[in-house]
Amino acid sequence: MTWVLASTSPRRKELLAQAGFSFTEFSFELVAPDIDETPKVNELAADYVCRLAIEKAQAGLALSAQLSQPKVLGSDTIVVFNGVILGKPVDPDDAKRMLTLLSGNTHEVMTAVALTDGKHTLNRLCRTQVSFCELSATDIDAYVASGEPMDKAGAYGIQALGGCFVKSITGSYSAVVGLPLVETRELLACMMQQT
Secondary structure (H helix, E strand, O other), rough: EEEEEEEEOHHHHHHHHHHOOOOOOOOOEEEOOOOOOOOOOOOOHHHHHHHHHHHHHHHHHOOOOOOEEEEEEEEEEEEOEEEEEEEEOOOOOHHHHHHHHOOOOOOEEEEEEEEEEEOOOOEEEEEEEHHHHHHHHOHHHHHHHHOOOHHHHHHHOOOOOOHEEEEEEOHHHHHOOOOOHHHHHHHHHHHHHOO
């Protein structure tokens, strides 16, 4: 049996290692699935993020055929503000637009995690409320100039510079980073029972 993480995110890699610390001789391989992340027409945010996590796990399984009994974990994180999904910014102006929306407001971060072995597919959805302090135009410009927002859903990373803007969270910090630890451990344990 081989655990596989269908992601090249250094944050998810670190969190999966953390989630599996108490499992005997826990280790995992990495694959980089490439899926279409376009939302479907009228697709709800929760359905969208769960679908992407499952599709990433399934695509990762297809890339893991050479491994012994692969069990592949996929995850996806989105930021939702007033019912609108804020993905990764397309350019610096888009990042500034998103950060302006989030300034002084509360948004929801949804992270879905899925685990498949080809016969069974398990998944969980974690929802976290994140409140931002008020951001000045100078704050936003400086943060966008750092480059950090450009590859992050909602144009910020809570685990780095963007954490300076987070006034409070209600829910899972690790899910906002990219992988909910409690839910991931549950999935790993459930999948071990399936074998």
